[in-house]
Amino acid sequence: MVATRFAPSPTGRLHLGHAYSAAMALKAARAAGGVMRLRIDDLDQGRSRPEHVEGIFEDLRWLGIGWDGEVLFESERSDEYASGLERLRERGLVYPCFCTRADIQEALAAPHGPGGAHYPGTCRGRPDDPARRAREAHSWRLDAGRALDVAGGLPTWREEGRLLRSGREDFDDVILARKDAPASYHLACVIDDAAQGVTLVVRGADLRASTPVQRLLQELLGLGEPDYLHHRLVTFEDGRRLAKRDLAPTLAAMREEGVDGRELAARLMDQSLPLGFRLTEPT
Incomplete structure (x- = not known):
């Protein structure tokens, strides 16, 4: 069975780029009769906020994007990461x-x-x-x-x-x-993808460079090998990337402006973006 996942970080409100990635993950899962998992990447406890976790749930419900199974919180999985790291340490x-x-x-x-x-x-x-x-x-x-x-x-x-x-x-x-982080993105990603039974990793093309080292870790730890789909990135029409630090328009703001979330999600699945945005391959 195909299983995809959406794994946002609760360090701010979601924006259109996050919505596109979630929509692509759900589309790929449903097209194959599979499931989509939800994971909260909250390892950075200095920047993660409970209100942003609730915001993720709120935004996904507004988009009509549901997930299958329990939500996995990375902040609760330090023992699993430590075990994986120890296995690597024992082998030098x-x-x-x-x-x-x-x-x-x-x-x-x-x-x-x-x-x-x-x-x-x-x-x-x-x-x-x-x-x-x-x-x-x-x-x-x-x-x-x-x-x-x-x-x-x-x-x-x-x-x-x-x-x-x-x-x-x-x-x-x-x-x-x-010392202040039980696992890096690479280690947590492969351990959690395996734990959630992910068979198709759907994520932005800016993360394609992470794939070789993550595949290496999967082989070293004896984890399953998923397939990958790296999609284009949502940018402003002039090519500028959307980013929380650059105050990209949030889904919450779009909702307050009267945008229909389910209609937006359907358009994103068809790769039809609102005016002022486009899909871009990272350079």
Whole structure:
């Protein structure tokens, strides 16, 4: 059975881009006679707000977009993330990193890729020091080179009927957890997709670059391999991205202006956007 998911962060009210992503996830699920799950990405407790969680439910009800099964809250799943991280640690696939962001930026030898500066590997290969970990802030990084060797090479994934291949440049020693965050987006995403039985990941094309490392984690942790659908992004007509920090028009504001939510959702499923907006491939 096909299972998709919508996983918003409760750090502000939803906007039209969120509505489009939820509509695409629901459309894909219903077209296959499947289900859509709802997950609340509230790991960032410093920015997540209970009122925004309620706002997500309110906005989805207004759109007529329902979900199947119980809502999963990532803030309640620290034990599952810790278990996944420990499995990687036992196999020597992660290492503690004590570098600050300033340390990394100052490493002149750090190469740059599509996502910016790669981590220069400062802490990779150092003996683990539990005493230091007990007294100093640190993160846990994936040893990408070793992980690829253990996985048997570069992972592939299926997207809209095509088999896509990753390249070595797609991998970095990404952070999987920090003292103030039990899991990064990558680790939480793959563990929770597996827990919710997600078989088709529907999300914005700006997250396509996350797929190689997430496929690698799925293989390392023995998790199921979903298919992927990365849709275009909703932008303003001039190409500017919608973002909470840029005060993009919220669904709550559209509702107050008298917009019919169910009609809007139907139009989004047909990829027909309101005036002033368009669908854009990220550059």
